[in-house]
Amino acid sequence: MPKRFDQARPFLTLALVVLGWLLVPVAVKLFTRASFFELQAPLTVAASYARDLQDYWTLRLHSNSELIEAGRDLARLNASYEEAVQQNLSLQAEIARLEELLKLPAYAHYRSEHARVVRRDFSGWWQQLVIRKGRNFGIPVGAPVIFAGGVVGRVSEVYAYTAVVELISDPSVRLAAVVEGENQPISFQGGVNTSFDAPKGVIEFVPLNVYASPTMPKRLVTSGLGGVFPPGLNLGTIIKVEPSLDGLYKSGEVQLDPRLSALTEVTVLVPLNEQ
């Protein structure tokens, strides 16, 4: 074999790989993607179960008096939650009665599906989570995901027993939001997530009459427009707004919940009409 050809062999092979990849049908590529994801899924899930077991043995080290104290606190919390559940039921009945009376379209209804986080993947390029529930629990693509502090993101991919959640701090995520108590829609986008700091987002097309600063922050909530997220869910706190270059609107910065980076459990809102 001539020496020149031998030297070019890796690059000729590379050219063949590129050409081959361009010619592969999309269906084959999608199948390959799903296959490789499912290949690593058992390992990731097993690691998450191992972490849970580790936590369990760590908790076993607590003394009985600590457990009794925790049980007492939990009982108090349960009592207040039971009261809240009763109030919630009567409010739901009231809403249903008013909807019927005024012939209003009903709000979308959701089923809550709680899921453990098996993998956090927070780079400067993307922000995503993998959760331990997928098609086996009827999780659909696009379902909103929430936690105690508000919106986590939306389900972007669903596999056999895991699902990928795109966080609201992901730079490519966009959604419609409103300032709490107002009704003018604002465009929210995931922002630059600096290290050792809480995740951030940016807002655009903010009306000129909205003011916010670190000393006078405003709460940003979902608008309900677009049909993915129910209205009124917490997104974050607007800490800065300034006029945009065109002078027609303002743009600003949103501080997201710092707990978003350390989530261990989330809730997927599965739309009931999906089923």
Add this chain to the structure above:
Amino acid sequence: MRRTLVTFLTLLVLWVLVAQVNHLLGPAQVFLFAGGLFVTYAALMLPLRDGLAAVLMAGLLCDATEPVRLGTHLLLFAAAHAVVFNIRDRLPREETVARVIVALLVNLALFLALSFVLVGRGPSPGDIWPRLILDLVCSQLFLALVAPWFFALQLRTLVLTRVERDPLA
């Protein structure tokens, strides 16, 4: 075929390990990228076809688990493999230090290439670079620490599965 599968298995172990470290570093918003390790040993030590096949499978694994266009890692890894394979005869590739240096350089090149491909996704591409540079520094430190262990793991796995001969025997 066996050499490809065994090498891919070691790369799968590396992927799991890096994913777990990134999971733990998530609350600090620090991300480790070890693309250089997926390519280096296969490009320096294995025959072209076997090494490239293992690297392509590792690229597909990374593509499947990250929100990038399918083929991004695959093509970047393939390009890095071609470059390293082409110059490997001019490198002291039997020495661990040389392999680690190659891994660091490949990792740097892949990280920058991936950054230029993905940086446009955000609202202000210019502001993201300090975060990316910190991630890069952490990744290089991590890679320098684990690379000797990982190259030894790859070699021992190939020896244990009787794909390669033990160089110490």
